Amino acid sequence: MWTVNSMTPTGPVAAEGDRIKVWYRFVPREGWLPQDTEGLWATRLGEDTARVENVPFLQDGVAEGEIVRFATDADGVHWAEERVEASGNCTVRVLPVPSGPLGRSARAVHERLAPLGLGGEVFSEELPLVAFTVPADSDLGGIKALLVRGQEDGWWHFEVGCATAAWNDA
Structure with missing residues (x-):
């Protein structure tokens, strides 16, 4: 699979069904890319949980298949809060x-x-x-x-x- 990952939240980003983007915030690394957010596709499992469905380019400490808890802000953007279950990946x-x-x-x-x-x-x-x-x-x-x-x-x-x-x- 060869895709380009969008790095900027722009409001509600929901695809068909239970697919959403869960966004991560981080401090950019010196000498590296300037982004301070990364959105990962995820499958919604509950009101505030989702399974990460793609591999992160920038966010450390998360892998595809993990279940994360998120909070949805006033603009409808889903922000990752914590890992609920590790995938082992x-x-x-x-x-x-x-x-x-x-x-x-x-x-x-x-x-x-x-x-x-x-x-x-x-x-x-x-x-x-x-x-x-x-x-x-x-x-x-x-x-x-x-x-x-x-x-x-x-x-x-x-x-x-x-x-x-x-x-x-x-």
């Missing part, structure tokens, strides 16, 4: 090194990680950052080894935006 972000063997190709990054069962989303053509959901039942050790090897070989830089105990122990 991890979030990994990979940015290809422009001068490396993969160039600026988000597709090449995806092709290297897809055989390990990872699906990702790309931030934009201008910024080929790929955010991956690492399912709880993945070969965590194999994924970590490939990420480290790719970084050492100059293919990419990576960061883990949401880790589990199993990820840390792998």
Whole structure:
């Protein structure tokens, strides 16, 4: 899946049925993107809970599949408040090194990680950052080894935006 994630809340953002956007606020990192919010698609489960349905590019500490509690403001924007239930999934972000063997190709990054069962989303053509959901039942050790090897070989830089105990122990 290759999509671009909207980074600015603009009022009620509800799609058909129970799909909503849940927004996160954070302090932008120095030297990184200037955004201070990120909206994640979610499936509403109750009056103030939803399951996150896509991988975050910027927000740390959350992964696809997690159940979160949100509050809806006067403009109808749903703001994340807390995680209610962890999914067991991890979030990994990979940015290809422009001068490396993969160039600026988000597709090449995806092709290297897809055989390990990872699906990702790309931030934009201008910024080929790929955010991956690492399912709880993945070969965590194999994924970590490939990420480290790719970084050492100059293919990419990576960061883990949401880790589990199993990820840390792998």
